[in-house]
Amino acid sequence: MEDLLRAAADLRSESFSSSLYKVKLVENGAHYAVKRLKNVQASSDDEFGETLKKISKLKHPNILPLVGYRSTNEERLVIYKYQSNGSLLNLLNDYIAGRKHFPWKLRLSIACGIARGMAFIYRKKLNNNYKGEHEEEDSIIPHGNLKPSNILLNENNEPLISEHGLTKFMDPNRSGFLLSSQGYTAPEKCLSEKADAYSFGVILLELLTGKSIEKSRIDLARWVRSMVREEWTGEVFDKEVRANEHQWAFPVLNVALTCVSRFQENRPTMGEILERIEEVMIEQEQQEQRISSKCCSNGSKVDCCPFHNIIPDTWDSPGSNY
Known part of the structure; x- marks a missing residue:
């Protein structure tokens, strides 16, 4: 921590609630991302510290590891390893601007x-490596601010969820927070699994439509619902998805529409969401394997393999619940 505080800091972004710095340690050249929180709503340093300790114990390949934190009367810092590949928002904006390709498989992999x-x-429970101890449900900390700028990408373009749990210490009534999360926040505006499911559903819609709402501020969920209601469902997909992989995009759209239901009791859990997306990935991989072994040797696309059926009958239509 002493080395970190002595190192030169490059300010990368700033908002009403925090400042983000890129810091390079002189001793070993390692880079870290340091977030300085402002206007923290914590009853005590102990509450802040205990929450950060809980977050630090969450070890998963798709969660950005918390390296450390500092909590004093003067400042509160949260420290992560710096990710040079940027965020999902950067990738999406580069794709929209024509600077990068964003194929369907990468989109589906990031979503998964x-x-x-x-x-x-x-x-609900810790695994067996924790000597049979169990987590209480009320100790689970919701993310609270899930959006593409908080999804970082590692060198292999695998997603890393950042900012987990920090929303707990933000003032939800501040206009700056509401503006920064506009379009991703569930109608009930609370911290819960179903609220995070709503935010995830909006991210899915961005991946399917190729639209970025952090920049445009459009109500993407409303627009997609209206397109489905008017039976223009296939037109919601962007050109990359529509031209190549729309048969797999329909079931993912089903998931997204369920996630962004206005009523939280109608939304799936994150476990259920994961199960459905993995089903799509497995089905796609299986069909591709069948195609690679034998398919279309005569150049015909008529009844030669399941790949040429748009959607299996087992999938609901995207507009079936609306």
Whole structure:
């Protein structure tokens, strides 16, 4: 911590609630991301520290590890390893601007990774490596601010959920917080698994439509619902998805629409969301394996393999619940 506080800090972003710095240690050249929190709503340093300790124990490949924290009367710092590959928001904006390709498989892989990390956060029990101890449900800390800028990507473009639990210490009545989370916040505006499911559903809609709402501020959930209601469902997908992988996008759209239900009791749990997305991935992989072994040798696409059926009958239509 002493080395970190002595190191030069490069301010990367700033908001009403925090400042984010990139810090390089002189001793070993390691880079860290340091978030300085402002206007923290914590009853005591103990409450802040205990929450950060709980968060630090969540070890999962899709959750950005918490390296450390500092809590004093003057400041509160949260420290992560710096991720040079940027965020999902950067990738989405680069795709929209034509600077990067964003294929369907990568989109689906990122969605599945986020779901895996979130499902892990909401697990009800610790695994057997923890000597049979169990977590109480009220000790689970919701994320509270799930959005593409808080999904970092490692060198393999695997998603890492950041900012977990920090919303607990933000003032939800401050206009800056509401603006920064506009479009991702569930109608009930609370910290819960179902509220995080809503935010995840909006991210799924962004991956499917190729639209970024952190920049545009559009009500993406409302727009997609209206398109489905008017039976223009296939038009919600962006050109990359529509041209190549729309048969797999429909069941993912089903998941997203369920997540962004206005009523939290109608939304799935994160475990249920993960299960459905993994089903899509497995089905797609199985069909691709069948295609690679034998398919379309005569160049015909008529009844040669299941790949050429748009959607299996077992999937509900995206508009079936609306």
